[in-house]
Amino acid sequence: MTRVIEVYDTTLRDGTQAENFNLSVEDKVRITLALDQLGLDFVEGGWPGSNPMSVDYFRKIKQQRLNHTLIAAFGSTRHIKNNAQQDPNLQALIAAETPAITIFGKSWDIHVTDALHISLEENLEIIEDTLFFLRSHVDRLIYDAEHFFDGFKHNRDFALATLTRAVQGGADTLVLCDTNGGTLPHELPAIIGAVRHHLEAIKASVRLGIHAHNDSETAVANSLMAVEQGIDHVQGTMNGYGERCGNANLTSILPALIFKMKRECHAGKNIEALYKTSRLVNEMANLPHNRYQPYVGESAFAHKGGIHVSAVTRNPLTYEHIEPEKVGNNRRILISDQAGRANILHKAGQWGLHLKADDPLLSTIISDLKEKENQGYKYEAAEASFELLMREALGLQRKFFRVEGFRVMNNKYRIDKPPLTEATIRLYVGGHEVHTASMGDGPVNALDRALRKALTRFYPCLEEMELTDYKVRVLSGEHGTEAKVRVLVESTDGKCQWRTVGVSINIIEASWQALIDSVNYKLLKNEGLLG
Template sequence: MKSIRLYDTTLRDGTQGEKISFTAQDKLKVARKLDDMGIHYIEGGWPGASAKDFDFFQLAAKETFQHARIAAFCATHKHGSTPEDDRQLNVVLESGAPVGTIVGKTWDLHVTKILGIPLEANLEMIENSVAYLKKNGLEVHYDAEHFFDGYKENPEYAARTIRAAVAGGADAICLCDTNGGALPHEIEEITTAIREVIDSCTDRPIHIGIHTHNDSNLAVANSIVAVRAGATIVQGTINGYGERCGNADLTSIIPILQLKMGYACISEENLAKLQKVSLYVSETANMTPVNSRPFVGKSAFTHKGGLHVDAIMKEPRSYEHITPELVGNRRRVLISDMAGKGNIRYKARELGFPVDENGYDYAEIVNTVKRLEQEGYQYDVADGSLRILMEKLTDQFQPCFELESFRVTVEKEKDRPCRSHAMIKINVEGIEEITAAEGHGPVSALDNSLRKALNNVYRNVLDPVHLVDFKVRVLDGRDGTGAKVRVLIESRDEETIWSTIGVSEDIIEASWQALADSFQYKLARITNGNNQSVQEQGK
């Protein structure tokens, strides 16, 4: 079986994406996860350009990585100087990273118009920079920036830049589609041609890498065809984070190469960690996970139509291209006004509800769901509330708390922002809790007050839970301010994301319904299959 080396640049190129930022400690945590999953190279950043990145390399030098080699990024030395005098190259040596990745210009447009230097001088800079890091004991990768654009305009000069890197002693040559505009057939043809160029100028083994951007929505496809053409290192980022439209998404590339094309990338055990790593990186980056992301997204193996559900119950591969568990995901069936008995039957089995034994039939649950959806509920996007509803319909709901009352006030003074206060009284396993809290708005005040009340009993259990998304939709605008609204809340902890829903003519009550369901769902999960109360676990 042919093997592919995975080169993750989430911590460098990924951070160039809009709203993406990591501290040095964040980077170290992500690096540990990537190493644990079996990634071969982790590009930690540009130590010569960022003090934060340099700090990461100092932290990484104290770590023991089981699978990954840490790579430090830099550019070729400046025109008119020598590698020995170049600060960025020397900072790479000071970083302690065992791998140095040098980016250089391979498009003559950039050499003459952007750098404003002779073409021959650029070739010398590439060769000398690579040779300097190689002489100092590093494994050296050369990133040929804008390679495919450069090759299409001036193939002879682009090939000469590759020969310069080979002459300098590069261990790997990475071909970069920096603008993300190349098409798959171009990538395959040019990568094949460069493989021949490299073979013609050296007998030593040199890896070809591929680094693609997603500006034409082809980054994953372009990476795959480059492998077909001989690339043995694939660069990318977790979740496709990166500048503009992003980089090639490793969460798609890895399972495609391994499960569909027969390349060895990581172990089966590590492949099953893929979704958790995806969620961990999105959480650390403070980015909302994309449900529709292939392989690892929440909706990647989700089925809604009754005919589809009936089919997957008989034969899953009839509507699934791989087994979800291979990448750490799971199959989900949605319940909506399109649901049939098959949807309910599958969902009951998934949630562990012996529906028939409790005197309820599937048809009754289907009818209840459809009636509630006519009233404005939408259970296909609110699995948390759906679970609670099915527990109630099968007499299995055991509330972790019950509302006695709440009061919300909003105070507005001239030239001052609104202030919201909430007072809540709940009953928790026979204990009455009354608390009050402020918030940035009425829902925030309710959230803070409920957390405060629950934390008095469930010690720190809810600390990891926080809101990911809050959506409000008016169901029928013709009723004006008296219209019914739907509130959808998405919550998460370290491992799981769940959604809950509320519907009412009063936006505060609808928000309360969704908020209460969210905490009920979390608390119930903790005690699921355990007779010990949450109170006892939290103490």
């Protein structure tokens, strides 16, 4: 009978070895709680023998109530000069008081002789001694066979002997590690088959696990292949973070196990939380979301071509391998110069706009869209601007205010001081003329402040709005400083986010267009005029 697959997350330890991926203790605790809600079986909290932050994490996580997840402390086999009882690393693992401990040891003879500078027999002894000492202190004892696949290829007998000694030491689970990430999927069946045959020969009743790195872009494939070969313990990280090229990505492995391979794992009960958990990890690490990531990326279920959209509208299976809602994601129909009638009609329905397939305005909207994109506008990342464009074509765009003009002044009055920026705006709201000025950190910030200063007394809801991102792209370098630029502005009111776009040879003008669209979108939203 096939056993339930155990899923072991090492984001908080192995994941934090990634370049630019850093987490505070509080971040780690919050991520742990989210992984528990997702239903992961193990969360590896860190190496208590290596840094005080891990010790602090283990102290704080004990104060939290977890529904399912077991916390694992991670460490190495004892130092050759210490007996197990006196080894500081092992003592720190016990002091962490976790229900699981994961110990790694050397499986590759080159590492034993060249890195540890000990004999092969001494390495076997420290593996068994370490696990035997820890056995009575922990509920689950996991052995990570570091560099196992490379070790097996170089010295098969020694690599298998390390597993034998781990079993004799009392390990519950043996994890085969592709630490350098160089193994390819077609190599796994023979190696895992040899391991299973060896364990049967020594009458070992243990779980087998896989820990893959992504240096050959095969970590997910290797993990799934290992499960197909009977392995029932899978290690990885959220979003694939890890040293060098990363670890096996659990946000890809989990849905593949559950929906495609039909394997049972506890996280299957909560898999719809995958999308938000993935984004939480990125937010805690202050890193951007990878929009192209399978399953949980913003573009994973985004459709741009008109033929694709027409087919997806009739039957999503035509261009989607699973339903996005299953992992907490959603389908997106993009608007671009490739858009056909189906894209426009889908968006109109999504926004509550009544537009029929035979409506002459549909051709007008498509024509306007293509003309705008010929000028450099891109709407797949600025849907708020496109909704305003469509509403204007349908005669549904309310005029909240009318701008007469604006001016931006940058004064570098002392070379050793930052410049002072001031924006002035003159506009009308109804019959009222408003003339305001505001200082800012740069021209765009000054314009944004002046615009909202002028409008807030008429539309107080603008006080809750803020700009969260600002991107500028030069559309063509052939004209040098006279090239067109495209400005993308992201705004939020604390409840939702929207993006707007502007294009001009003048960066201030392009920014102004995006700002005006952003404010108009917020005012429409506040009055309940958006679908």
